[in-house]
Amino acid sequence: xxxxxxxxxxxxxxxxxxxxxxxxxxxxxxxxxxxxxxxxxxxxxxxxxxxxxxxxxxxxxxxxxxxxxxxxxxxxxxxxxxxxxxxxxxxxxxxxxxxxxxxxxxxxxxxxxxxxxxxxxxxxxxxxxxxxxxxxxxxxxxxxxxxxxxxxxxxxxxxxxxxxxxxxxxxxxxxxxxxxxxxxxxxxxxxxxxxxxxxxxxxxxxxxxxxxxxxxxxxxxxxxxxx
Numbered sequence: 367x368x369x370x371x372x373x374x375x376x377x378x379x380x381x382x383x384x385x386x387x388x389x390x391x392x393x394x395x396x397x398x399x400x401x402x403x404x405x406x407x408x409x410x411x412x413x414x415x416x417x418x419x420x421x422x423x424x425x426x427x428x429x430x431x432x433x434x435x436x437x438x439x440x441x442x443x444x445x446x447x448x449x450x451x452x453x454x455x456x457x458x459x460x461x462x463x464x465x466x467x468x469x470x471x472x473x474x475x476x477x478x479x480x481x482x483x484x485x486x487x488x489x490x491x492x493x494x495x496x497x498x499x500x501x502x503x504x505x506x507x508x509x510x511x512x513x514x515x516x517x518x519x520x521x522x523x524x525x526x527x528x529x530x531x532x533x534x535x536x537x538x539x540x541x542x543x544x545x546x547x548x549x550x551x552x553x554x555x556x557x558x559x560x561x562x563x564x565x566x567x568x569x570x571x572x573x574x575x576x577x578x579x580x581x582x583x584x585x586x587x588x589x590x591x592x593x
Contacts, residue, residue, distance in 0.1 A: 367393060368393075370511045370516045370518075371393060372397075373509055374394065374455060374457055374482055375394065375403055377482050378453055378482070381402075382452055382453045383405060383449065383450050383452050383453070384406070385408040385449070385451045386407060387410050387441060387454065387456045388410070388411055388456060389436070390419075390420070391416065392421075392423050392434065392436060396423060396427050396434065400427070404453075405433075406433060406450075408437060409434055409436045410437045410438070410444025410445070411444075412439065412440050417436055417438045420436045441466075441471045442454070442468075442470070442474040443471060443474060445475070452479055452480065453479060453480045454481050454482070455483075455484075456482075457485075458484070460486060460488050461488030461491035462488055462491050464491075464495075465491050465494075465495040468481075468495055468499075475523070477523045478523065480504075480520065480521065480522060481520070481521040481522075482518065482519075483521060484519070486514070486516060489538070493519070493530070493534070493536075497530050500524075500525040500526070501522065501525075502522045502523075502524050502525065502526035502527070504520045504521060505519075505520040505540060506518065506540035506541045508541050508552065510548055515552050532587055533591050537549075537553065537587070556588060560588065561585065564578065564582060
């Protein structure tokens with residue numbers, strides 16, 4: 367597995383029943399079964415191509431349908447009530463798409479599942495969805511894998527003990543308190559980029575006021591988090 371998939375797998379308890387949404391080549395489900403982190407995995411993807419490759423990969427590793435069931439489905443529609451799923455992984459897509467999948471698929475969850483979410487961009491949109499739906503963030507990880515920075519968010523479908531502020535939504539409540547080197551590097555780079563954007567917009571003859579103000583607000587949050 368890649369470093370990112372290994373970090374996702376680390377959040378999954380032994381003998382879990384897992385749904386991997388957007389499974390692609392089913393690398394995570396295969397590893398979860400081989401490492402005995404899961405007793406059963408639904409490997410679901412919307413695309414026929416990835417589903418075919420996933421089925422081939424599962425077969426090549428000698429795994430059966432009672433261990434990994436590969437399904438073609440749109441988002442959480444790949445989960446059935448009798449699957450007994452306790453952990454749902456949604457990774458490898460943007461935050462906006464993950465939020466849409468969660469919104470569209472709420473009827474396929476019973477509210478007891480742990481969600482492991484790993485957007486590759488726009489993480490704040492996922493956290494905003496969690497805030498809007500009274501979900502509690504239980505843990506977070508930030509790491510770099512092959513030159514790209516990823517965040518992983520572990521979620522319980524219960525109201526958080528305390529509310530999340532704008533800095534929590536943007537940067538992550540656990541990550542901003544841990545402040546590891548990867549976190550500092552990510553937000554230092556974003557701070558520099560935002561300052562450049564603000565300078566360019568401010569110098570324009572007709573700056574878009576709303577965009578300029580949004581950039582300034584984000585910059586202020588980042589500087590307070592980094593201070």
